[in-house]
Amino acid sequence: MFENLTERLGQTLKNISGRGRLTEDNIKDTLREVRMALLEADVALPVVREFINQVKEKAVGIEVSKSLNPGQVFVKIVRGELEAIMGQANEKLALSAQPPAVVMMAGLQGAGKTTSVGKLARFLREREKKKVLVVSADVYRPAAIKQLETLANEVQVSFFPSDISQKPIDIVNGAIEYAKKQFYDVLLVDTAGRLHVDESMMDEIKDLHAAVKPVETLFVVDAMTGQDAANTAKAFNDALPLTGVILTKADGDARGGAALSVRHITGKPIKFLGMGEKSDALEPFHPDRVASRILGMGDVLSLIEEVERKVDKDKAQKMAKKIQKGKGFDLQDFKEQLEQMRNMGGMMSMLDKLPGMGNMSEQIKEKANEKSFNQLEAIINSMTPGERANPDLIKGSRKRRIAAGSGTQIQDVNRLLKQFTQMQKMMKKMSGGGMQKMMQRMKGMMPPGGPGGMFPRR
Structure with missing residues (x-):
């Protein structure tokens, strides 16, 4: 997400470094470039105007502090305004109502509404420890x-059954009664979508909202539709008292226009980002962390949270004990490390969250893609248990057999063995601390001024 915007802003903000003072003249060109970068990212024009005016007002005439150069001051201002446009801080779901807390999902057909209900249900069960019931009030699509x-x-x-012969209001009221009797904490309601905003659709969902009185009404919208996402959200917000937005398919949106426009146009916070197809690919939306990502400063805090949540701690501890006992790190362990990375969204997902990685070369990105991961796993799968435990056995004829079995070339096998040797050396250095040392190193990568980015908050 935001690749194009990160690249353009990164180049633009370099040009202003080295100035002794920020004046209207020497930031004029930079602001013009920032404006173009935002427009190319499909950010809505009113949002761009507001953003540029605020940055200009704060930047002009600021004296250079002793510790920062003007370029850094300007980036700090840009980052602050990016946060302000997106909402300053993450806003959690208000679920403290009398159980069950009813959460209604609204949106157009194809936006990923039903999938988002599943992702949110998993999020609430795993991370918020809630007992969750889901129900579909989409009587127009039996498949839904x-x-x-x-x-x-x-x-x-839990799933509350419904069918197309019922009325949406009756379905949801039935689900609410059942949830009360069975002591569910949260009821998630999936509603019918349409291919466009129409009057009958709005009337139906207004009636449903009035009847069930949800504590949260979330608008689900496809991030890849850019500023159209913000305009559609506004149309829904005019009809329904929305409490927040879920941006889906954000991992496929290289521009980021929707994320930067929705809050300003609707006045409603983005509460979650859908970052992939898997059921755990839902992230709380943190404006400060997203602003850091946009400016290429990384998002170490989210990465640490992801590691703590998704890394199999039992496997990690077993591996640490194995290395401590001097048994070494073998190719089976290497394969398990690759699987752990895949659970975290792959190498690219991790690299994007590290400071300074936003502008890494295409060559590095190419090497870190999913295809190369699959190739490494295929090569290891073609080895015998003995070869995985003792890679020194893998010589000429064995390499040819492994390459043929995995559909690769001998040089691919050689490359894997080289990467494994490097990983083995790193593991030896980490033995004795394992995961703790890795976490400490990651925390050490945080820039001064906190996890969100390079500067202290205003």
């Missing part, structure tokens, strides 16, 4: 009801 039932089973939450 079946899809939600399948997702509920996958994420291990």
Whole structure:
């Protein structure tokens, strides 16, 4: 996400460094470039105007502090305004109501509404420790009801059955009564979508909202539609008292226009980002962390949270003990490390959250893609247990057999063995602390002034 915007802003903000003072003249060109970068990212024009005016007002005439050069002061201002546009801080769901807390999902067809219900259900069950019930009030698409039932089973939450012969209001009222009797904390309601905003759709969802009085009404919208996402959200917000937005398919949006426009145009916070197809690919939206990512400063705090949540601690501890006992790090361990990385969204997902990695070369990005991960796993899978435990055995004829078995070339096998040797050396250095040392190193990568970025908050 934000690759194009990060690249353009990174180049633009370099040009202003080295100045003794920020004046209207020497920031004029930079502001013009920033404006173009935002427009190319499909940020809504009113948002761009407001952003540029605020940056200009704060930047002009600021004296250079002793510890920062003007370029850094300007970046600090840009970062602060990016945060302000997106909402300053993450806003959690208000679930402290009398159980069950009813959360209604609204949005256009194809935005990822039903999938988001499944992801949110898993998020609430795993991270908020809530007992969750889901129900579909989409009586126009039988497939949507079946899809939600399948997702509920996958994420291990309860599903309240419904069918197309029922009225949406009756379905949800029935689900609420059941949730009360069975002591559910949260009821997630999936509603019908349309291919466009129409009057009958709005009337139906208004009636449903009035009848069930949800504590949260979340608008689900496709991030890849850019500023259209913000305009559609506004249309819904005019009809419904929305409490927040879920931006889906954010991992496929290289521009970021929706994320930067929604809050300003609707006045409603983005509460979650959908970052992939998997049921755990839902992230709380933190404006400060996203602003850091946009400016290439990384997002170490989110990375640490992800490591703590997704890394299998039992496996990590077993590996640490194995290395401490001098048994070494073998190719089976290497394969398990690759699987752990895949659980965290792959190498690219991790690299994007590290400071300074936003502008890394295409060559590095190419090497860190999913295809190369699959190739490494295929090569290791073609080895015998003995070869995985003792890589020194892998010589000429064995390399040819492994390459043929994995559909690769001998040089690919050689490359893997070289990467493994490097990883083995790193593991030896880390033995004795394992995961703790790794976490400390990651925390040490945080820039001065806190986890969010390079500067202390204003």
